[in-house]
Amino acid sequence: MKQIRWGFIGCGEVTEKKSGPAFREVEGSDVVAVMGRNPRKTRLYAERHHIPKWYTDASELIDDPDVNAIYIATPPSSHATFAIMAMKAGKPVYVEKPLASSYDDCVRVNRVSEQTGIPCFVAYYRRYLPYFVKVKNLVNSGAIGKIMNVQLRFSCPPREIDHSIPSELPWRLQPDISGGGYFYDLAPHQFDLLQYMFGIIIKTEGICINRGGFYKAEDTISACFQFESGVPGSGSWCFVGHESSRDDRIEVIGDAGMLSFSVFSYAPIELITSEGQTSITVPNPPYVQLPIIKSVIEHLQGSNVCVCTSVSATPVNWVMDRILGKF
Structure with missing residues (x-):
């Protein structure tokens, strides 16, 4: 079985209960590194959750050879940037919703995913509850x-x-x-x-x-x-x-x-x-993201297909941007 070793970019509230613990509930999955802007908070998060490595630079986490999949839990304005960085480094991505802060950025993410052949999944976990x-x-x-x-x-x-x-x-x-x-x-x-x-x-x-x-x-x-x-x-x-x-x-x-x-x-x-x-x-379930995270991990291991991809998530941003009059 392929071992999925996650690196977290972002370690805020959502990672404490909704998502973070679920990554270790699935066989063949572990969390090996975390990145946050605040050194003290990031170090304490890593210690609290027994994560061996922590960074304050996203590039260093993405380039870590021990990390082979990236979870992005930052505010939406940086989702596209980090997702594209990870995919260009050959590492699959699981990103918090919404996929990005605009429809245009969603299109950019999809283009890179298609070009690289690296999958990008989005945390619309309610589909799986x-x-x-x-x-x-x-x-x-x-x-x-x-x-x-x-x-x-x-x-x-x-x-x-x-x-x-x-x-x-x-x-x-x-x-x-x-x-x-x-x-x-x-x-x-x-x-x-x-x-x-x-x-x-x-x-x-x-x-x-x-x-x-x-x-x-x-x-x-x-x-x-x-x-x-x-x-x-x-x-x-x-x-x-x-x-x-x-x-x-x-x-x-x-x-x-x-x-x-x-x-x-x-x-x-x-x-x-x-x-x-x-x-x-x-x-x-107690960890609401567990069902979708399990599906993502099994997809990466080759035993399942997770349909909650960046392509399927993009219409959400199109609708919201149209309602808000962005275009």
């Missing part, structure tokens, strides 16, 4: 009949950190780093799931406004879209709403019933048909 596998199976089984419409709603109050002065705002609210505001951070998971279920979105338009005034990025978005299957859909996002408006829900309307589910809270799946209403609870 039991909760969403159940949702997709219900849709595909015809449980609610022919799909007629998809409606997405997300609303939450502003966070305390949103009130910070501009220089102290989190990177997610700095469009030059994140690609947009909270929309660019959260909507990728929603759009990836919807396109995985209903096909690529071929048309979309959006209205994007800043209503709260806490920061410059958009905080309220409404959009309509159409999937290649012909199904129309709509979405609304508000990151400055009142607590009473908190919502995380996608409704799939069919001609024989309706299916609703959440994306982030994993609330019970609700299935409503002429036979009545059913509430379905589906537990997820």
